Amino acid sequence: MATTINGYNSGLDIQTIVSSLVAAEKAPKEAQLSRLESATTAKITGIGQLKSAIADLQSVLKDLNKPELFEKWSATSSDSKLVSASASKDALAGSYKIEVSRLATSSKVATAAVSGGGEHSFASGGSLVISMGDEALPAIEVAAGATLKEIRDAINAQLKEQGVSANIVTDPKTNTSQLVLTSSKTGAGNDLTIQAFDADGNPGGDLAALDIPTYDAGNPAAGVSYISMAADAEFSIDGLALKSATNNVAGAIEGVTLNLVATTEAGKPVTLTVDRDKAGVTSTIKKFVDAYNKLMNTAATLTAVASVGEDKAPVTAALVGDASVRNLLTTARNELVKVSGDESDGIRILADLGITTQKDGTLKIDDSKLDRALNENFNSLTSFFTGDNGLMSRLDAKLDPYTKTDGVLEQRLSGLNKTISSVDDQREVLARRMQQLQARLLAQFNAMDALVGQLNQTSSRLAQSLASLPGLIKSDS
Structure with missing residues (x-):
């Protein structure tokens, strides 16, 4: 259109x-x-x-x-920086005075010093057996010519799950080094020791420089440092003296797990109150x-x-x-x-x-x-x-x-x-x-x-x- x-x-x-x-x-x-x-x-x-x-x-x-x-149930501590706790449904109501005189500690030891720092080599090699108290851990095989650093790395790789770690401390002035072992397991009788074996499986060899025997207060091993000895925690509940291999204490009070954090002052116990949550x-x-x-x-x-006013809806x-x-x-x-x-x-x-x-x-x-x-x-x-x-x-x-x-x-x-x-x-x-x-x-x-x-x-x-x-x-x- x-x-x-x-x-x-x-x-x-x-x-x-x-x-x-x-x-x-x-x-x-x-x-x-x-x-x-x-x-x-x-x-x-x-x-x-x-x-x-x-x-x-x-x-x-x-x-x-x-x-x-x-x-x-709840477990309330008067000072959780010293002692903390948790309670299960099996707990019973109560109040307790807790003193901690010593915390449980783990073992830390150092071998005698070797020259050459971390590059010190062990010509013939062999094996190292590290024990935690009476428990011998899997042997560390050491190849001929292996260095101290390589031995440290092998220990960290193979004994990590067992709670053992290794490090090297070197004196800058003398360039001598010590292999330091640390255990995560606390409690008396869990000290670390090292025994060296040569390539034929006989005790000794050039790895014997890393031997750490059991501590003997009367005749300590030459050059070996027992930095920290494994020990039990010592504490008391309402004046009753007790010991524990760990600082995490279960069973001392039914249904209650204690966590010993630090030692208390003499005569100043921590009050722990267990009650319904x-x-x-x-x-x-x-x-x-x-x-x-x-x-x-x-x-x-x-x-x-x-309402917004008389004239408005x-x-x-x-x-x-x-x-x-x-x-x-x-x-x-x-x-x-x-x-x-x-x-x-x-x-x-x-x-x-x-x-x-x-x-x-x-x-x-x-x-x-x-x-x-x-x-x-x-x-x-x-x-x-x-x-x-x-x-x-x-x-x-x-x-x-x-x-x-x-x-x-x-x-x-x-x-x-x-x-x-x-x-x-x-x-x-x-x-x-x-x-x-x-x-x-x-x-x-x-x-x-x-x-x-x-x-x-x-x-x-x-x-x-x-x-x-x-x-x-x-x-x-």
Whole structure:
């Protein structure tokens, strides 16, 4: 179809007029779709926040629903820089005075010095047998001509798993070196020794320069240095003298492992207190309260209505009036106030632990009452919190329908996402309709403009015809 130049005949700005008409037609529907999209997006975000808060609470519920949490024991030291400890579930409550007079030590020895530093070579070679007390470790084979450095490297490579390491210390002035061996095994009777054998397996040979015999206080080996002797730890518990081959002492107190870190001053023992791990339980209970309060505050924020003035409509949050949120809060609050067990259990409701509900629905902890309840009724906690009938399982069962696959919130999200898709579809339909409207209006205005052109031409011809008639007198006025 032929078109005219924009308003050539009529003088009208047809493009602008048509664009304005199309925009006016489009605006109400576009505004409606934008409002719907904005509200739906806000609801999706709000439900996501709610779902996250529920999931955080459920995670804490699972932690507080573990019986082993209430079976843990703690061992608290008055000075962990001297003595620290840990306790297993087999421990018993008690307080102990611990003094450490000596720590367990390992063996560290050095061979007699050899000339030539680390490059000193042993022409005939042979083997070295390093022993840790009465235990002979795998022999180190030494090739003919091997250097002291090569022997060191062979020891480090082959005896690493046995806890033996080697190094070389050299006197810069004399360029003489000593092979130094260190053991990681503490305890009396675990001193290191070295015995050399020649290539034929006989004791001696040029490797005998590295021999380290058992320490003899009356007749120490010439040139050999016994830097540190392996010794037992010596300590006392409540005045009872004890020894241990290691500084990590298990079995001295049933269910308790001691870690002797440093010696104590005479007459100033470390106090070790073994008790139920009340601090761990208290921490987990507080995490539960925090997670529950987070859920309550999130729900309150998402359903809030704020007044902004007498002449203005109130500002409403994304999930105002949402039945899912209302049902969730009611269910959770009802579960918290249910009584568990009987009067003999000591703890039947959260209030017995000093946990009460405030006006805004959040929980508040009375720390002193919680501490008193844990001290007096600790054994009641397991049945109150854990098991199929425990508070944590019951509350989790009420929350699960909202967060599980195909649960309440997931179905809500699915419906809202469909709404967003519907908005996109409606926008596409609107765009096509506006294109059609624009094309129709342009055709109509162009047709009008062409008609105006035709009428102008007709008028011009008529005027010319009239002007050429005989006797026609033109008026100048």
